[in-house]
Amino acid sequence: MSQTDGRPDGIYAVIINEARKRLANSNLVLQAAPWTRATVLVENGRAMGLIGSYYKPQDRPWIRHWSVPLYDEEVSVFCRQGVARRDWKYPEDYKGLLFGNVAGYRAPGPRFFEMVEKGEIKLEEAQTTEQNLSKLVLGRIDCYVVERLATEMLIREKGYDNVDIVGTASIEPAYVGFSDKWTGPDADAFIRDFDRTLKTMKADGTIDRIVASFTGS
16 A cells, blocks of 8 residues: 555555445554555554455465455566566566565565575565665666556656566455454454445445546546
């Protein structure tokens, strides 16, 4: 989830805020944080839910419940112009390149990280997408694997013109992952009502309209 002037914004913020309006007596508060800090907050029970989490129970055993999916993210490969070709197979054909990544972000996939462990792909992590894109534009990294929609919006906002989308790494449903430190009747009731609200928003077209407002489709 992105932020503007310290306030949460972007698709997830709009979806969650709409859900909050529909939830009776909800004390839901949105907090934007770098991905690594957000995962630590939820793992330690200092925040109740991780927005935009993929279903990775082995990586995140501290999530006790994944919500109804918010929407399907396209995880894309962004590279500097001239570095990679669109017909390359991901991640095998990217051997020898230097990738950026947000620390703790696992969307590049198991095979990608296997190649990193073997030294076949080099990896340099940062705290935010903004930092990784800046490094990409400046030629400090070759490629970056990240959710497509928000990243394209950021590229347009910054006016970057030397970055290409060269492939799709995966399609990942994104959830709110609720902390296993948050339990009890009140927590269970909130999660149940939250899921019911998201289902209604899917059925009545609200989520589709929110996504379309960002994509222009």
